[in-house]
Amino acid sequence: xxxxxxxxxxxxxxxxxxxxxxxxxxxxxxxxxxxxxxxxxxxxxxxxxxxxxxxxxxxxxxxxxxxxxxxxxxxxxxxxxxxxxxxxxxxxxxxxxxxxxxxxxxxxxxxxxxxxxxxxxxxxxxxxxxxxxxxxxxxxxxxxxxxxxxxxxxxxxxxxxxxxxxxxxxxxxxxxxxxxxxxxxxxxxxxxxxxxxxxxxxxxxxxxxxxxxxxxxxxxxxxxxxxxxxxxxxxxxxxxxxxxxxxxxxxxxxxxxxxxxxxxxxxxxxxxxxxxxxxxxxxxxxxxxxxxxxxxxxxxxxxxxxxxxxxxxxxxxxxxxxxxxxxxxxxxxxxxxxxxxxxxxxxxxxxxxxxxxxxxxxxxxxxxxxxxxxxxxxxxxxxxxxxxxxxxxxxxxxxxxxxxxxxxxxxxxxxxxxxxxxxxxxxxxxxxxxxxxxxxxxxxxxxxxxxxxxxxxxxxxxxxxxxxxxxxxxxxxxxxxxxxxxxxxxxxxxxxxxxxxxxxxxxxxxxxxxxxxxxxxxxxxxxxxxxxxxxxxxxxxxxxxxxxxxxxxxxxxxxxxxxxxxxxxx
Ligand SMILES: *[C@@H]1O[C@H](CO)[C@@H](O)[C@H](O)[C@H]1NC(C)=O
Ligand SMILES: *[C@@H]1O[C@H](CO)[C@@H](O)[C@H](O)[C@H]1NC(C)=O
Ligand SMILES: *[C@@H]1O[C@H](CO)[C@@H](O)[C@H](O)[C@H]1NC(C)=O
Ligand SMILES: *[C@@H]1O[C@H](CO)[C@@H](O)[C@H](O)[C@H]1NC(C)=O
Ligand SMILES: *[C@@H]1O[C@H](CO)[C@@H](O)[C@H](O)[C@H]1NC(C)=O
Ligand SMILES: *[C@@H]1O[C@H](CO)[C@@H](O)[C@H](O)[C@H]1NC(C)=O
Ligand SMILES: *[C@@H]1O[C@H](CO)[C@@H](O)[C@H](O)[C@H]1NC(C)=O
Ligand SMILES: *[C@@H]1O[C@H](CO)[C@@H](O)[C@H](O)[C@H]1NC(C)=O
Ligand SMILES: *[C@@H]1O[C@H](CO)[C@@H](O)[C@H](O)[C@H]1NC(C)=O
Ligand SMILES: *[C@@H]1O[C@H](CO)[C@@H](O)[C@H](O)[C@H]1NC(C)=O
Ligand SMILES: *[C@@H]1O[C@H](CO)[C@@H](O)[C@H](O)[C@H]1NC(C)=O
Numbered sequence: 023x024x025x026x027x028x029x030x031x032x033x034x035x036x037x038x039x040x041x042x043x044x045x046x047x048x049x050x051x052x053x054x055x056x057x058x059x060x061x062x063x064x065x066x067x068x069x070x071x072x073x074x075x076x077x078x079x080x081x082x083x084x085x086x087x088x089x090x091x092x093x094x095x096x097x098x099x100x101x102x103x104x105x106x107x108x109x110x111x112x113x114x115x116x117x118x119x120x121x122x123x124x125x126x127x128x129x130x131x132x133x134x135x136x137x138x139x140x141x142x143x144x145x146x147x148x149x150x151x152x153x154x155x156x157x158x159x160x161x162x163x164x165x166x167x168x169x170x171x172x173x174x175x176x177x178x179x180x181x182x183x184x185x186x187x188x189x190x191x192x193x194x195x196x197x198x199x200x201x202x203x204x205x206x207x208x209x210x211x212x213x214x215x216x217x218x219x220x221x222x223x224x225x226x227x228x229x230x231x232x233x234x235x236x237x238x239x240x241x242x243x244x245x246x247x248x249x250x251x252x253x254x255x256x257x258x259x260x261x262x263x264x265x266x267x268x269x270x271x272x273x274x275x276x277x278x279x280x281x282x283x284x285x286x287x288x289x290x291x292x293x294x295x296x297x298x299x300x301x302x303x304x305x306x307x308x309x310x311x312x313x314x315x316x317x318x319x320x321x322x323x324x325x326x327x328x329x330x331x332x333x334x335x336x337x338x339x340x341x342x343x344x345x346x347x348x349x350x351x352x353x354x355x356x357x358x359x360x361x362x363x364x365x366x367x368x369x370x371x372x373x374x375x376x377x378x379x380x381x382x383x384x385x386x387x388x389x390x391x392x393x394x395x396x397x398x399x400x401x402x403x404x405x406x407x408x409x410x411x412x413x414x415x416x417x418x419x420x421x422x423x424x425x426x427x428x429x430x431x432x433x434x435x436x437x438x439x440x441x442x443x444x445x446x447x448x449x450x451x452x453x454x455x456x457x458x459x460x461x462x463x464x465x466x467x468x469x470x471x472x473x474x475x476x477x478x479x480x481x482x483x484x485x486x487x488x489x490x491x492x493x494x495x496x497x498x499x500x501x502x503x504x505x506x507x508x509x510x511x512x513x514x515x516x517x518x519x520x521x522x523x524x525x526x527x528x529x530x531x532x533x534x535x536x537x538x539x540x541x542x543x544x545x546x547x548x549x550x551x552x553x554x555x556x557x558x559x560x561x562x563x564x565x566x567x568x569x570x571x572x573x574x575x576x577x578x579x580x581x582x583x584x585x586x587x588x589x590x591x592x
Contacts, residue, residue: 054068054069055067055068055291056068056246057246057291057292058072058157058246058249058250058292058293059293059408060293060408060409060454060455062453063449063450063453063454063455063456063515063517064455064517065409065455065517065518072104072517073517073518073589073590073592074103074104074105074157074517074518074519074586074589074590075102075103075104075105075508075518075519075520075521075582075585075586075589076103076104076105076106076107076159076518076519076520076521077098077103077105077106077107077520077521077522077523077524077572077582078106078107078108078459078460078520078521078522078523078524079094079098079106079107079108079523079524079526079565080107080108080109080161080200080203080523080566081108081109081197081198081200081536081565081566082094082095082106082108082147083108083109083110083112083122083143083144083146083147084112084121084122084143084197084535084536084537085529085530085536085537085565086529086530086531086532086535086537087530088146088150089530090526090529090530090537091146091147091150092150093526093528094524094526094529094565095147095150095151095154095156096154097526098154098156098524099154099155099156101579101580101582101583101586102582102583102586102587102590103156103582103583103586104155104156104157104586105156105157105158105159105249105518105520106151106156106157106158106159106524107158107159107161107252107459107460107520108147108158108159108160108161109161109164109200109203109255110124110144110160110161110162110238110251111124111125111161111162111163111164111203111204111205111234112124112125112197112203112204113125113126113127113163113203113204113205113208113209114126114127114204115127115128115204115208115211115212116128118196118534119534120532120533120534120535121139121195121196121197121534121535121536122139122140122143122197122535123135123139123140124140124141124144125204125234127204127208127209127212127230128212129212129214130212130213130214130226132230132233132234134234134237141237141238141241144160144238144241145241148242148245148247148248151247152245152246152247156247157247157248157249158247158248158249159249159250159252159295159459159520160238160242160248160250160251160252161252161254161255161297162231162234162235162238162251162252162253162254163204163205163206163209163231163234163253163254163255164200164201164203164204164205164206164254164255164256165205165206165218165254165255165256165257165258165261166200166201166205166207166255166256166261166262166475166476167201167202167203167204167205167206167207167208167261167262168201168207168261168262168476168477168478169262169478194478195534195535195536195538196534196536197535197536197566198536198566198568199473199478199566199568200255200475200523200566200568201473201475201476201477201478201568202478205254205255206218206221206254206257206261207221207261207262207263209221209227209230209231210224210227210263211263213226213227213230215227216263217263217264217265217266217269218259218260218261218262218263218264218265218269219259219265219266219268219269219273219395220266222257222269222273222274222276222277223273223277228280231281232281232284235251235281235284235285235288236284236288238251239251239285239288239289239292240288240289242289242292243288243289243291243292244291248292249292249293250292250293250294250295250408250409251285251289251292251293251294251295252295252296252297252411252459253277253278253281253282253285253294253295253296253297254296254297255297256297256298256299256413256475257274257277257278257296257297257298257396258274258298258299258301258394258395258396259273259274259394259395259396260394260395261476262476265395269395270395271303271306271392271395271396271397271400272307272309273395274298274395274396274397274401275309275310275397275400275401275404276309278296278401278404278407279309279404279406282294282404282406282407283406285406286406293408293409294406294407294408295407295408295409295411295457295459296398296401296402296407296411297411297459298396298398298401298411298412298413299389299394299396299398299412299413300389300398300411300412300413300414300441300445300448301388301389301390301392301393301394301396301397301398302336302389302390302391302392302397302398302399302444302448303390303391303392303396303397303399303400304335304336304337304338304386304390304391305338305391305392306392306397306400308397308399308400308403309400310400310403310404310405311403312335312403312451312452332450332451332453333447333448333450333451334447334451335399335448335451336390336399336444336447336448336451338386338390338391341386341390341440341444342384342386344440345384345422345423345440346384348425348436348440349425349427352425352427352428352436353427355427356427356428361427362427363426363427364426384423387420387421387422387423388419388420389419389420389421389441390444398410398411398412398448399448399451399452402448402449402452402454403452403454407454408454408455409449409454409455409456409457409517410445410448410449410452410454410455410456410457411456411457411458411459412441412445412456412457412458412459413458413459413460413461413522414438414441414442414458414460414461414462414507415460415461415462415475415522416434416437416438416463417462417463417464417472417474417494417569418474418475420437421434421437421438421440421441422436422437422440422441423437431495431499431502431503434463434495434503435502435503435506435507438461438503438506438507439506439507439510442458442507442510442511442514442516443510443514445458445516446511446514446515446516447514450515455517455518456515456516456517457516457517457518457519457520458511458516458518458519458520459520460520460521460522460523461504461507461519461520461521461522462521462522462523462569462570463494463495463499463500463503463504463570464493464494464495464569464570465494465495465496465497465499465500466492466493466494466495466496466497467494467497467574468494468567468569468570468571469482469492469493469494469569470482470483470484471483471567471568471569471571472493472494472568472569472570473568473569480569481493482494497575497577500578501577501578501581504521504578504581505581507519508581508582508585508588508589509585509588512585512588512589512592518589519585519589521572521578521582522570523567523568523570523571523572524565524571524572525564525565525567525571525572525573525574525575526564526565526573527562527563527564527565527573528562529562529563529564529565530561530562530563531561531562531563536565536566537563537564537565537566538563539561539563
């Protein structure tokens with residue numbers, strides 16, 4: 023048996039190189055810290071690099087028992103997922119009868135709920151995440167809080183009633199939808215103000231929000247399982263409340279810098295991130311201009327070396343050039359297959375825009391041109407912002423034009439892949455890691471549960487007039503698209519990719535909570551109408567689903583599990 027010495031020699035070489043790779047604590051104190059920190063374009067924990075697949079479970083603190091939280095985190099970690107993104111806010115304007123709430127915002131006065139149905143629920147989630155070796159991204163507020171579409175002829179069921187889909191009495195419990203946890207518009211309304219962007223600028227609201235962040239952040243200063251504090255989900259100028267005429271990308275960037283600096287003053291240990299959709303404004307003036315790239319290295323990196331070097335900032339010309347090259351490749355493939363379609367001739371269902379006339383001057387589209395009042399490159403470059411982040415939700419906005427020479431879902435897949443590589447480049451230009459904090463595609467089976475983020479209505483629910491329209495991709499198309507995006511993201515050097523959203527069954531149901539008793543198995547809860555005789559209720563239920571849940575799809579879980587292995591090895 024003479025291989026043993028070789029093995030031990032090999033191990034000692036590995037050990038020596040590993041030791042050599044760890045910077046000494048005096049040169050970089052944070053590198054050997056149990057808190058996640060960054061080193062250039064990567065994350066570091068205890069001196070090791072970290073890349074991960076994650077999932078979203080905004081509803082975790084609303085579950086009714088600790089066993090439910092524990093089982094959910096067990097199921098998540100069992101497939102190799104490392105990070106769970108969730109809502110660390112739950113604002114109400116009247117105290118609900120049942121269920122979790124974190125902060126009462128009433129007529130300009132705030133109070134935080136530190137009780138067992140308040141922030142203690144968040145404490146439990148974070149403790150249990152730590153016991154599972156999971157990290158959490160804690161989002162601190164939401165851009166979206168649409169008011170319920172109340173039908174005045176149907177009495178609302180107190181604060182548990184949220185939605186009345188037109189023509190029906192379909193009510194969803196409070197906190198069932200991700201956009202029903204309070205947030206910016208609740209502050210604005212309860213402070214007697216009018217425009218959404220007053221959340222970012224009004225001094226009283228700024229003070230109030232900083233007060234809330236103080237109370238959350240100071241609870242977890244020493245918890246290594248917090249991956250980052252995310253300032254807001256999807257912040258932008260507009261919401262259900264309109265934007266004022268003065269809201270610009272600088273408004274949103276300045277707010278990020280202010281809140282990030284406030285959090286940094288309380289918590290020196292954790293990363294701070296944005297939660298923005300990733301909208302770019304390539305031509306906007308910058309509050310945080312890029313520093314010029316250092317002189318190129320004398321020797322170019324060896325072929326196949328995936329290490330990212332500082333990239334050039336994204337330009338409009340580049341976006342358009344990449345698109346036209348892709349279009350040409352798709353045309354050539356279609357020509358070979360004998361399926362060539364001239365632009366705009368063949369109408370392919372809902373995905374084809376009605377205005378099919380050729381554009382003489384192509385535009386990059388709203389996600390790249392500053393239309394949303396967001397310049398995510400400028401936000402990523404704020405010193406207190408630890409990494410660049412973006413989202414990918416093609417059911418909610420367009421990431422590029424439809425190409426008639428591929429199937430509609432393939433246009434979505436290809437535009438999404440370009441969005442991912444562009445975001446990796448944008449992060450590289452600022453020299454920080456890049457995380458896709460949420461991505462999802464609505465399938466035909468999930469379509470009845472789909473509620474857009476600025477809505478309280480499920481347009482394709484069975485009770486609704488438009489339910490007859492087939493909406494969404496097939497499960498196979500979803501699987502193919504997810505696989506493509508995950509592979510694209512891993513190859514482009516993304517440091518984390520977080521699917522939206524986890525689905526969990528066998529949860530304890532209680533009236534007036536996100537997991538309410540229902541009379542049917544495997545469907546959204548449909549509480550009985552007031553005045554009706556109580557129907558037999560079952561005591562278990564499923565986690566909320568606003569159109570993207572994995573409940574019932576082991577395929578998506580398998581794809582995520584495979585990607586988790588692949589990204590860790592990358
Ligand atoms: C980092 O090191 C600390 C102290 O040894 C340990 O408790 C912790 O589990 C480590 N964290 C990771 C992610 O390895
Ligand atoms: C997943 O959760 C269920 C409860 O919903 C639990 O019975 C099961 O043991 C969990 N699986 C794992 C792998 O933790
Ligand atoms: C709201 O606050 C204002 C100013 O503090 C007060 O005048 C008003 O009465 C309050 N309204 C309600 C409904 O409490
Ligand atoms: C800050 O929060 C505390 C606890 O909820 C509350 O008592 C206090 O009034 C708040 N301060 C401001 C300025 O909102
Ligand atoms: C509405 O709230 C009141 C007081 O909180 C309660 O007594 C009543 O039962 C609630 N109604 C319904 C339909 O839940
Ligand atoms: C309100 O509900 C009533 C009774 O279900 C229904 O007839 C009416 O069409 C609804 N109105 C709207 C605007 O949905
Ligand atoms: C809605 O509720 C009202 C009052 O409970 C009832 O009369 C009506 O039939 C319900 N409509 C539907 C469509 O279920
Ligand atoms: C959100 O919905 C409201 C109400 O339908 C609408 O007035 C508003 O313009 C929408 N905002 C955005 C950003 O789509
Ligand atoms: C707000 O939304 C409206 C309608 O979608 C749009 O026209 C406007 O440009 C948006 N404003 C900002 C500042 O984002
Ligand atoms: C459902 O959850 C309960 C309580 O956590 C657990 O005892 C039971 O084993 C679970 N059943 C399944 C099928 O996962
Ligand atoms: C609150 O919970 C209790 C006990 O489960 C239940 O009887 C009651 O109907 C619930 N109230 C609401 C408004 O959901």
